[in-house]
Amino acid sequence: GNKPTRLMGILKLEDAHLAGTSESIDCTLFLTEGDSVKAVVVSGLEKIGYDKNGVFPLGRKLLNVRVATSEQIAKNLEVNNLMKILGLEYGKKYDTVEDLKSLRYGRLVIMTDPDPDGAQFKGLIINFLHYNWPSLLRLPFLQQFVIPIVKATKGIGELAESLTFYSLDEFEQWKTQTENWRHYHIKHYKGLETLRKEEVKECFSNLQRHQIDFRHGGDDDDRAISMAFNNKHLEEWRYRLNVWKNACKDLRQLGFSGDLYAKDIKEVSYHDFVKKDLIRFRNMEYVRSVPSIMDGFNERQRKTLYTCIKRDYKEEINVAQLAVSVAENCAYYQPDLLIGTITGLAQDFVGSNNINLLIPNGQFASRHLESKDVGSPDYIFTMMSKITRKIFHPRDDPLLKYRTDGNQSIEPEYFAPIIPMVLVNGANGIGTGFKTKIPKQNPREIIENLKRMLNGEKPNPMDPWFKGYRGTVERIDQLNFVISGELAVLSPTTIEITELPVDVPTENYKKSVLEKLLCGSEECPPIITDYQEHHTDNNVRFVVTMTEKMMQQVESEGFHRAFKLQSVYSLRSMLLYDSNGSLKTYNSVDDIMNEFYEVRLELYRKRRDYFSGKVEALRARLVNQNNFLTEISSKVLIVDSEKFDVLLEELRRRNYAPDPLIAWEKK
Known part of the structure; x- marks a missing residue:
């Protein structure tokens, strides 16, 4: 069809002047990840002009069209806007460069931050094009814009020496080859917004370096894109994710990061993009949602505890301030997302934590609204509970493997609590195509079972347990349990509900069950005549009335069934990171207990060796000091007139070892 030369009604589009004309094949659309990145491009367009260059920000990530319904796609604003701007048509094939002349733009450049979210943004656009017009990806149509991730500067003004690095591999190699690298000012670029305006203009003055072509090399590329966005391939994704993580560990041991965008790279295949770049987002998605078997934490929870330990807050701090502190100490750039994590660690209502590691001073939500009634983060306060450092013992701190972000040391790969906190407080997580x-479990039963294991006995079976819960938990089989609320008959027309299934908020139960039983529907007449609420902070109490005839009918059907007071709890989705950092599905609570036990026992051995080594180093230091003082007092060693270098040489000659404690710490 005819391509429009001017588009109306698309907010935030800065259209190229020649888009949709006979010269549209030479026009480039910069598609950005949000408004802030659009502002960066606008600064760059001052350098190259608007005649053949346009920019459009997507307000959010594009829909995954491969799994969406046709109705969802038709109603999706981002999909419709992108099609209009580019001039794409469903059902039309774009097999040759000549076919590109029918589009409003002959080239699409994706601009995102160099982080996992940016990789997902790029991936969803690739998926959109590949699903509808696969042949378009075989043409020189799609590119990505890359920026430096590290800049090293020495000197000031016109005489300053400046070096830019597009991968951590390049940067680390330069550091090993440059003895005085610490004399340089090192700046890490976390995103496009980090660039100053003059740096943006420098980038747009050298587009050839910054615009990287996506290259289609054959069936492997098609399979990689399809696998990445089709939920049928989740197990393959997990396998590849574990392989990738292990490969990254090996590379780090060799001093390389495994970055895709190495020096002077001009193109990237879709296969490599999926397997080396997009996989970072999938990894991040799992890290954000799936806890470790060792400490029971996901990434944000671990960062929060690390900050509380590092800063050693002696007095309470409001949640908003703690979120900012976590962001500063752990290189986390979205402190707003930490609010829910912090409040979650402090909550102590029924169904939340069996052991809350932070203290809730203020309104940290209740069971009645399931965390929706939490107070403003500026007005609620918290601090570490006294029991926290009993569980996460300080003597384990030197044994932990701490991660780094640039030059900053941040939280460990995992903490090492003395009991499996992943079973104490449980976990719930959900992401693209997965849940955990x-x-x-009851902490007392866990401790008793650990003692049994230390004595060579098998652990006793454990059923789910929730602190303060007054309902019942009954085992159906090895993987399923029924959790039942409590109900009592007070009179021939009155019943009392004093407990709900543990995962059902009081307010939700009232709206979804009692109000429907009171009002009835076309299929089902009203069952109850009224209900009253008499709840406390932690306890539920509904008093429900009905006719005697309806009471008899409900009793014959079963009170728990009629009032929906039972739910099934399944153990079929116990996905965790194991002690080696690989994703693993566990089949039973015993499997989790056994792995935790073996790793924790080995850590106790390492702790013993660590502190016995430290004591021995202190002993050797004291022996040195005693010998030194003895030789001075007996005038065997005279130090008054000796110069330091001469004295040092004399001590070496007399077989004094260098400070044993410092030598041990370095070791």
Whole structure:
């Protein structure tokens, strides 16, 4: 069809002047990840002009059209806007460069931050084009814009020496080859917004370096794109993710990061993009949602505890300030997302934590609204509970493997609590095509079972347990349990509900069950005549009335069934990171207990060796000091007139070892 030369009604589009004309094949659309990145491009367009260059920000990530319904796609604003701007048509094939002349733009450049979210943004656009017009990806149509991730500067003004690096591999190699690299000012670029205006203009003055072609090399590229966005391939994704993580560990041991965008790279295949760049987002998605078997934490929870330990807050701090502190100490750039994590660690209502590691001073939500009634983060306060450092013992701190972000040391790969906190407080996580649900257990039963294991005995079976819960938990089979609320008959027309299934908020139950039983529907007449609420902070109490005839009918059907007071709890989705950092599905609570036990026992051995080594180093230091003082007092060693270098040489000659404690710490 005819391509429009001017588009109306698309907010935030800065259209190229020649888009949709006979010269549209030479026009480039910069598609950005949000408004802030658009502002960066606008600064760059001052250098190259608007005649053949346009920019459009997507307000959010594009829909995954491969799994969406036709109705969802038709109603999606981002999809419709992108099609209009580019001039794409469903059902039309774009097999040759000549076919590109029918589009409003002959080239699409994706501009994102060099982080996992940016990789997902690029991937969803590739998926959109590949699903509808696969042949378009075989043409020189799609590019990505890359920026330096590290800049090293020495000197000031016109005489300053400046070096830019597009991968951590390049940067680390330069550091090993440059003895005085510490004399340089090192700046890490976390995103496009980090660039100053003059740096943006420098980038747009050398587009050939910054615009990287996507290259289609054959069936492997098609399979990689399809696998990445088709939920049928989730197990393959997990396998590849574990392989990738292990490969990254090996590369780090060799001093390389495994970055895709190496020096002077001009093009990237879709296969390599999926397997080396997009996989970072999938990894981040799992890291954000799936806890470690060792400490029961996801990434944000671990960062929060690390900050509380590092800063050693002696007094309470409001949640908003703690979120900022976590962001500063752990290189986390979205402090707003930490609010829910912090409040979650402090909550102590029924069904939340069996052991809350932070203290809730203020309104940290209740069971009645399931965390929706939490107070403003500026007005609620918290601090570490006294029990936290009993569980996460300080003597384990030197044994932990701490991660780094640039030059900053941040949280460990995992903490090492003395009991498996992943079973104490359980876990719930969900992401693209996966979920994990770990049952909460009784800490006393866990401790008793650990003692049994230390004595060579098998652990006793454990059923889910929730602190303060007054309902019942009954085992159906090895993987399923029924959780039942409590109900009592007070009179021939009155019943009392004093407990709900543990995962059902009071307010939700009232709206979804009692109000429907009161009002009825076309299929089902009203069952109850009224209900009253008499709840406390932690306890539920509904008093429900009905006719005697309806009471008899409900009793014959079963009170728990009629009032929906039972739910099934399954152990079929126990996905965790194991002690080696690989994703693993566990089949039973015993499997989790056994792995935790073996790793924790080995850590106790390492702790013993660590502190016995430290004591021995202190002993050797004291022996040195005693010998030194003895030789001075007996005038065997005279130090008054000796110069330091001469004295040092004399001590070496007399077989004094260098400070044993410093030598041990370095070792």
